[in-house]
Amino acid sequence: MQRIYHSLLFIVVATSLTGCFFFQKREVARWEIAPQGSTSFALSRDGRFGLLYATPQALLLWDLVANQPLAKLGPQDSQHSVVSHIQFSDNGRYAVTASQNNFAVWDLAFTQAKGLWSIADGVIRDIDIASDGQQILLGLSNGKAIFVNLVTGVRMEFLAHAEKVNSVALSANGRYALTGGNDHFAYLWDTKTGQILKRFEHNQRVVRVALQRDGTMAFTADGGNTATLWPLEASQETQELKSWSRQLIFSSARFSDDGSLLVTGSPSGEVVVWQTASGEQMERFSVEPLKDARPARAVVYDAAFDSQHRVISASSAGIAQAWPLEKDYD
Template sequence: MRAISQYIAIFVITLTLSGCFFQNSDDQRWELAPQGTTSFALSRDARFALFFVKNDSIPEKNESQVKSGLHFWDLVENKELTFFGDQDQDKSTVSYIRISDNSRFAITATQTNFAVWDLGMGISEGLWSISDGIIRDVAIASNGQQVLLGLSNGKAIYINLATGRRLEFLAHREKVNSVALSANGKFALSGGNDYFAYLWDTETGQILRTFEHEKRVSRTALQRDGKYAFTADGGNEGFIWDLKTGEKITELSTLARQQVYSTARFSDDGQLLVTGSPSGTVNVWNTTSGKKLEQWRSEPLKDARPPTAVVYDVAIDKQQRVVSATSAGIAQAWLIE
């Protein structure tokens, strides 16, 4: 009897702790692509979503399937605004999508080319090819004319599409895994396999801040007012930096042996940082203390094995809810308690 009581106590404690760690009841859900997505981005206020669906073939009578290509949605109105179709004539898979800070433009990229879209007009601004490396991440300024690419050859490339000016940032010695660009296009943040992240001036290429890690830098993010930066590596280190002083504000407090971040975004006021992971978890952090405030588990793709969903993007909407977008083709809104 004593042994049974101990097992029951352990079971109850486990359930209690699980409830503390994960709050899985979302406030709203949009199942936009039941077959899943290869890339999925949200606007800063989480009103708009742009995602890519790749289908080799679609059963004619299967109405649940979504057409292959780029889809632009209004989540507030819960309706599709524009179907852009494929990015190029080869129907290449779109792996990266970023929507500009003002929600007007977007950049999408395959491994070898990228396109810019005017979301307001529902048209393409053009398609450009990259020949000297594989694209690993992208970013775009609010005017839709300045873009930033992170490449496998160690280059971070800034391009002004209006003037044709191209700046190659060559400080990284290995692959550039993650890039972020300020809304005005003047400042860039890049992180790579060389264990470094750099904040640099897109006019001169001058390094303004250097952030060193013990492992490969896998994720970067900039607060929209230029107050903070976030850098994280492939191990267990995620740091928030004061960009004015270059000093570390805090390290994210996590018990995980290896915490990998697939996306990150600061709240507009910079008080919160929201992150997503390849395993489907969505976390909210206090930027001052590094303390985890909330944690949720995203809905996995149906019939997928293993049942997980990569979190491609996160944002905070006007209702102050966290919204996540995943490879399962699902967007979910979570209430911050």
């Protein structure tokens, strides 16, 4: 009887503890595009297209719905520079790719580059592109955030940051920029005037920022355990992401179209879906690690919500994976 009692007690305790954690969910689809791994991998906003850089393929555009390559774009430049940053425009028509010191803009409808530009006064740490494919935002190692209109030639240097700019986000129309840096600050600013509209302060360096596509919310995260959802409209409340982790380090962040959810990726291969109204964690997935890597893990470069109620992840393993969202979150 004592053994039976202890066994039942163990089952009850184990069941209770299990309820406190998220079950590891299985993927529902996988695309092994570059088995040797990739140095950068971005997804279109709807999760349909992926653009990655890997050797020896260089830049490769992939249709995840049709599960086939659309185009081999080749190297970014004649020096075959390693591409470390890729970003789709909000409408999916254009993409920008960047190495440490130059960047290229691609018209994906015609699968060709519109031009190559160099940066001489700093290392490119992050980049974004507007929906028209003409406006670019860069974060540099020298503390500058640079906004460029490639057609008019207008160039604005935002100099509010005192140290490296680690992460940038540009609104779809190119009018607003969000930048975060080593100086513990993130700034929302107007790209026409350079005026600071909002200032978000952290206790540590800001490593990740994101903008909701309709301009209702901003996200900033530092190198410690503070990740904040900031309302850009008066009716909303500021929310902190709630997690038991000692440290919240994000390699990617993206809002759902309606702003109700945020999906983040980490350098340790975790993909997490958060409810923006509460900051609560809703879903958690672990991506496939890079083959033969030690430790066995992959960096999540990007994640997006698709039309099939799934999260699509893209990682340094050169693999895209689809994960089910089992509930409708209000």
